[in-house]
Amino acid sequence: MHENKAHRAGFVAIVGAPNAGKSTFLNYVLGEKVAIVTSKPQTTRHRILGVMSEDDSQLIFWDTPGLHAPGQALLNREMMNRALAALEDSDLALWVVDGVRRGAEHKTALEAVAQSKRPLVVALNKVDAAPDKAAILPLIKEIEEAVHPQVIVPISAKTGDGVRALLDEIIKILPENPPFYPGDTLTDQPERIIAGEMVREAVFKLTSQEIPYSTAVTVDEFKDEGGLISIMATIHVEKESQKGVIIGKGGSMLKKIGQTARLNIERMVGEKVFLKLFVRTTRDWSKKKSTLLEFGYGD
Numbered sequence: 059m060h061e062n063k064a065h066r067a068g069f070v071a072i073v074g075a076p077n078a079g080k081s082t083f084l085n086y087v088l089g090e091k092v093a094i095v096t097s098k099p100q101t102t103r104h105r106i107l108g109v110m111s112e113d114d115s116q117l118i119f120w121d122t123p124g125l126h127a128p129g130q131a132l133l134n135r136e137m138m139n140r141a142l143a144a145l146e147d148s149d150l151a152l153w154v155v156d157g158v159r160r161g162a163e164h165k166t167a168l169e170a171v172a173q174s175k176r177p178l179v180v181a182l183n184k185v186d187a188a189p190d191k192a193a194i195l196p197l198i199k200e201i202e203e204a205v206h207p208q209v210i211v212p213i214s215a216k217t218g219d220g221v222r223a224l225l226d227e228i229i230k231i232l233p234e235n236p237p238f239y240p241g242d243t244l245t246d247q248p249e250r251i252i253a254g255e256m257v258r259e260a261v262f263k264l265t266s267q268e269i270p271y272s273t274a275v276t277v278d279e280f281k282d283e284g285g286l287i288s289i290m291a292t293i294h295v296e297k298e299s300q301k302g303v304i305i306g307k308g309g310s311m312l313k314k315i316g317q318t319a320r321l322n323i324e325r326m327v328g329e330k331v332f333l334k335l336f337v338r339t340t341r342d343w344s345k346k347k348s349t350l351l352e353f354g355y356g357d
């Protein structure tokens with residue numbers, strides 16, 4: 059720590075519509091994959107803490123589920139509650155906006171950040187994919203007029219473009235505080251939980267329609283056997299017919315899911331992994347408080 063410069067630290071809630079790139083942003087700033095990322099909306103289901111420590115600052119991020127109109131499903135209401143609670147618990151709201159494509163949820167997100175009393179910073183994401191850079195100027199103006207953020211920074215969470223400038227703007231706003239976490243803290247997610255998430259990510263990437271949204275993963279065993287991590291996990295679906303889709307013809311889909319997840323888990327733990335997957339029908343798990351709790355989606 060430099061003696062002549064105050065140390066700043068605080069909690070930053072990363073909020074925004076589903077698929078805006080919130081988890082991609084968190085992984086980029088941490089330099090590690092702690093949150094799963096897919097091209098499908100509503101990938102993130104709970105809040106994930108990520109800590110970035112520098113000499114004079116500590117940014118404590120909450121990655122959150124995408125803000126959306128939750129409808130009837132209990133899981134989706136829990137997801138919205140997670141995101142709004144993170145906003146509530148933060149010193150600053152970082153609203154991640156998809157700079158290329160905005161769906162109906164853009165308005166839901168806008169309303170939530172407009173209601174929040176936290177200082178607001180906007181990251182206009184995916185500028186690497188914007189076909190016409192000039193087209194983002196009207197969007198910047200629109201957001202400025204609607205929510206009066208302290209600053210709007212165009213970024214690419216994928217390439218890292220603009221991210222340093224964004225972090226510096228955030229640090230300027232954070233209160234003077236000593237660090238809240240030891241400098242080597244990265245996340246509150248144990249490897250065991252991230253491993254389960256990586257199985258869920260593989261399901262999201264390899265299946266379609268309602269299947270990803272009907273899936274939850276529990277890790278039944280996570281054992282370090284000296285040079286080999288042995289993991290047993292269960293993929294829960296809501297209906298018997300979905301079980302067949304996850305298993306696939308002659309077990310081919312389950313095999314693909316397992317291979318995809320295993321490679322990611324091995325990258326994370328830096329060791330060989332043995333991954334055994336089971337598939338189980340837990341009828342209507344996303345609609346019942348008890349199973350949501352059991353699968354880690356409740357309070």
Ligand SMILES: Nc1nc2c(ncn2[C@@H]2O[C@H](COP(=O)(O)OP(=O)(O)OP(=O)(O)O)[C@@H](O)[C@H]2O)c(=O)[nH]1
Nearest residue numbers: 076077078079080081082097100101102124215216
């Ligand atoms: N081209 C481009 N794609 C991006 C960028 N950031 C994220 N993406 C892609 O956008 C998709 C969604 O990214 P996520 O990080 O999962 O988005 P999210 O906001 O966490 O989504 P939810 O968890 O569903 O709310 C993925 O396919 C990412 O690869 C970016 O800066 N540029």
Ligand SMILES: [Mg+2]
Nearest residue numbers: 080081101102
């Ligand atoms: Mg996410």
